[in-house]
Amino acid sequence: MENIRYDLITALPEIVIVCMAMFILLADLFLKSSNRIAIYVLAQVTLLVAAYLTFSTHTPSVGYAFTGTFVDDAMADVLKLMIYLGTSLIFVYSRQYIQLREMYRGEFYALVLFSVVGMMIMVSGQNMLTLYVGLELLSLSLYALVALDRDNARATEAAMKYFVLGALASGMLLYGMSMIYGMTGSLNISEINNALMGGENVQSVLILGLVFIVAGLAFKLGAVPFQMWVPDVYEGSPTAITLLISSVPKLAAFAFIIRMLEQGLHTLAVDWQQMLMIMAVLSIVIGNVTAIAQTNLKRMLAYSTISHVGFVLFGLMSASINGFTSALFYIVSYVLMTLAGFGMILLLSRKGFEAEKLDDLKGLNQRSPWHAFLMLIVMFSMAGVPPTLGFYAKFTVLQAALQAGFLWLVVFAVLMAVIGAFYYLRVIKLMYFDEPVDHHPIQAPMDMRIVLGVNALALLAIGLMPQGLMELCSYAISKSLG
Amino acid sequence: MTFFGLPFQDIVFYTLAAILLYAALRVITTRNPVYAALYLVLAFFTAAGVWLLLEAEFLAIVLVLVYVGAVMVLFLFVVMMLDINLDKLREGFWKALPIALPVGGLMAVEMVMIVGVRNFGADKIVAPAARPADYSNTAELGRVLYTDYLLPFELASVVLLVAIIAAIALTLRDRRESKSVDPAKQVLVKKADRIRIVKMDAVVEKDSEASSDVSTVAKEAE
Numbered sequence: 001m002e003n004i005r006y007d008l009i010t011a012l013p014e015i016v017i018v019c020m021a022m023f024i025l026l027a028d029l030f031l032k033s034s035n036r037i038a039i040y041v042l043a044q045v046t047l048l049v050a051a052y053l054t055f056s057t058h059t060p061s062v063g064y065a066f067t068g069t070f071v072d073d074a075m076a077d078v079l080k081l082m083i084y085l086g087t088s089l090i091f092v093y094s095r096q097y098i099q100l101r102e103m104y105r106g107e108f109y110a111l112v113l114f115s116v117v118g119m120m121i122m123v124s125g126q127n128m129l130t131l132y133v134g135l136e137l138l139s140l141s142l143y144a145l146v147a148l149d150r151d152n153a154r155a156t157e158a159a160m161k162y163f164v165l166g167a168l169a170s171g172m173l174l175y176g177m178s179m180i181y182g183m184t185g186s187l188n189i190s191e192i193n194n195a196l197m198g199g200e201n202v203q204s205v206l207i208l209g210l211v212f213i214v215a216g217l218a219f220k221l222g223a224v225p226f227q228m229w230v231p232d233v234y235e236g237s238p239t240a241i242t243l244l245i246s247s248v249p250k251l252a253a254f255a256f257i258i259r260m261l262e263q264g265l266h267t268l269a270v271d272w273q274q275m276l277m278i279m280a281v282l283s284i285v286i287g288n289v290t291a292i293a294q295t296n297l298k299r300m301l302a303y304s305t306i307s308h309v310g311f312v313l314f315g316l317m318s319a320s321i322n323g324f325t326s327a328l329f330y331i332v333s334y335v336l337m338t339l340a341g342f343g344m345i346l347l348l349s350r351k352g353f354e355a356e357k358l359d360d361l362k363g364l365n366q367r368s369p370w371h372a373f374l375m376l377i378v379m380f381s382m383a384g385v386p387p388t389l390g391f392y393a394k395f396t397v398l399q400a401a402l403q404a405g406f407l408w409l410v411v412f413a414v415l416m417a418v419i420g421a422f423y424y425l426r427v428i429k430l431m432y433f434d435e436p437v438d439h440h441p442i443q444a445p446m447d448m449r450i451v452l453g454v455n456a457l458a459l460l461a462i463g464l465m466p467q468g469l470m471e472l473c474s475y476a477i478s479k480s481l482g
Numbered sequence: 483m484t485f486f487g488l489p490f491q492d493i494v495f496y497t498l499a500a501i502l503l504y505a506a507l508r509v510i511t512t513r514n515p516v517y518a519a520l521y522l523v524l525a526f527f528t529a530a531g532v533w534l535l536l537e538a539e540f541l542a543i544v545l546v547l548v549y550v551g552a553v554m555v556l557f558l559f560v561v562m563m564l565d566i567n568l569d570k571l572r573e574g575f576w577k578a579l580p581i582a583l584p585v586g587g588l589m590a591v592e593m594v595m596i597v598g599v600r601n602f603g604a605d606k607i608v609a610p611a612a613r614p615a616d617y618s619n620t621a622e623l624g625r626v627l628y629t630d631y632l633l634p635f636e637l638a639s640v641v642l643l644v645a646i647i648a649a650i651a652l653t654l655r656d657r658r659e660s661k662s663v664d665p666a667k668q669v670l671v672k673k674a675d676r677i678r679i680v681k682m683d684a685v686v687e688k689d690s691e692a693s694s695d696v697s698t699v700a701k702e703a704e
Binding site: 011022098110117127129133139140143150179208 | 592597602606633638641644
């Protein structure tokens with residue numbers, strides 16, 4: 001009995017969110033369209049309650065629940081809090097956008113909340129089965145969300161591509177997991193680790209499994225050479241959904257990689273380090289060089305995501321506490337940057353108009369100096385210009401890689417970051433030195449303007465004082481892996 | 483009991499495996515999608531047979547019930563009802579074959595080398611001891627589902643719920659082409675909704691064509 005109580009308390013945030021998602025779905029049916037704001041408030045309150053529960057039950061120790069399929073450690077709690085924060089920002093930024101495009105329905109909020117549960121399970125999974133089911137819960141919700149704007153042919157096409165390639169990636173991941181299971185005889189992450197440490201294993205089978213697992217994860221993360229879906233899906237999806245796909249799921253994917261590769265397959269570190277290294281280098285090259293040729297802002301940010309993923313892999317491939325801390329710092333910074341970046345596109349969009357072309361940003365300074373300034377911070381941060389957050393994130397990742405002895409790769413990454421700075425700076429040039437083509441006033445609710453302002457300014461503030469976030473990341477990683 | 487020097491179980495296995503491979507190959511090579519679906523049914527059936535040999539009775543029965551009974555029948559309905567243009571689907575098949583065949587072949591060879599007898603042979607992995615006759619596979623599965631794998635099991639139900647929500651959200655729409663009437667709306671109708679009263683001056687229209695027509699008719703009558 002005591003066991004079940006502990007299990008339920010540990011998983012209480014997940015249970016609350018699942019119940020609330022179902023409640024929102026039902027409540028939506030009984031609400032008049034003038035009272036629809038209630039489901040938005042409910043969704044936000046749900047996240048707030050979940051955040052409170054996660055925060056109040058937090059302990060620095062590692063606890064296992066549900067017969068070892070679920071883990072509650074510092075990394076899980078920190079990442080969950082970040083996921084709540086990111087999702088809450090997504091709700092704020094997307095409210096007007098989905099209202100104007102007739103997607104403001106209970107299904108939107110319910111599906112987003114279900115995807116949040118999927119991410120939380122990925123973050124807390126301690127069993128390959130749990131991790132996989134969490135991933136599917138996340139992916140399935142995202143496929144549906146992309147296609148939610150049903151009469152939009154581009155979104156339907158994007159959803160189809162995302163679905164087919166995502167299913168392929170899931171298949172690869174499962175195949176790899178089955179190989180590992182075949183060799184170790186266990187689905188549990190810690191038992192796999194023990195089996196690999198002790199027993200005699202056939203290296204070639206494990207490597208085959210590892211290759212498939214890394215390929216599947218790279219698909220989900222959007223790392224080269226498994227990146228082909230990223231630009232199409234980012235461009236085709238409604239911007240509110242692009243905002244979701246590009247941001248918080250990366251936190252969950254990060255946790256998935258740590259759980260699977262570091263906690264489970266630590267003995268194969270030398271092998272997966274090489275794979276991550278190749279993907280990191282290719283992602284940074286292809287992401288940065290291809291982004292230069294883009295005229296669509298969403299597509300450009302998609303390629304920018306690919307290059308950011310490359311930098312995260314740089315941190316991960318160091319395979320040290322230091323490297324993982326820097327990778328976690330980078331991915332949290334990336335989420336904050338990408339939320340502000342796509343948030344700006346949502347802010348400039350209006351009914352029947354998507355501010356997704358680079359030309360739509362022309363002369364933003366004349367239309368609204370304040371928003372041009374915020375976008376300037378976001379672009380500087382993405383490019384890694386000091387003193388913004390992006391600079392510090394790149395700095396720590398490269399420092400960790402340097403400590404791990406990858407000197408030439410670090411030099412190469414810095415060169416690529418300089419090339420990448422070109423297309424971010426071009427956005428700034430368009431905003432400040434070109435004449436505006438679009439003269440419509442910016443229509444956005446006040447709460448969105450304020451939150452977006454805080455989000456963008458936070459990039460500057462945390463960049464100036466990164467110690468707090470850095471300590472949080474270091475705490476999360478060292479308590480969970482140390 | 484042995485036949486041709488092989489234990490009976492081996493003969494059953496090889497027979498089932500041969501049928502399974504043939505059926506699986508025909509699924510992708512046959513031209514008619516209905517045949518392809520039926521070959522897939524055959525593949526599921528023989529796979530269920532292989533599972534029975536492995537003493538996984540419950541899974542074998544579920545495979546037949548769920549996949550053959552429900553999924554494939556639904557799939558057959560979809561295949562028969564939708565007008566699928568086969569030539570368009572097969573476009574590029576022969577063009578892609580020279581590249582696809584070596585790549586697929588190479589992958590198959592690699593997998594056979596790693597997954598084959600060398601690493602997973604009977605001498606490497608010990609076969610589990612045979613269970614007594616009254617051992618219930620179903621009860622064991624149920625026990626594990628509700629104890630050790632409770633969390634993934636419950637989460638799988640959430641995944642199914644999301645699938646239902648997604649399917650409804652993506653397909654349910656008000657059908658404007660349907661001619662049905664809503665009685666609740668019908669009884670609420672007011673006079674003003676039905677009749678439009680237009681005030682007009684009593685003026686005779688002076689349309690040249692109309693008047694000329696009238697005059698010709700009048701002449702013919704004379």
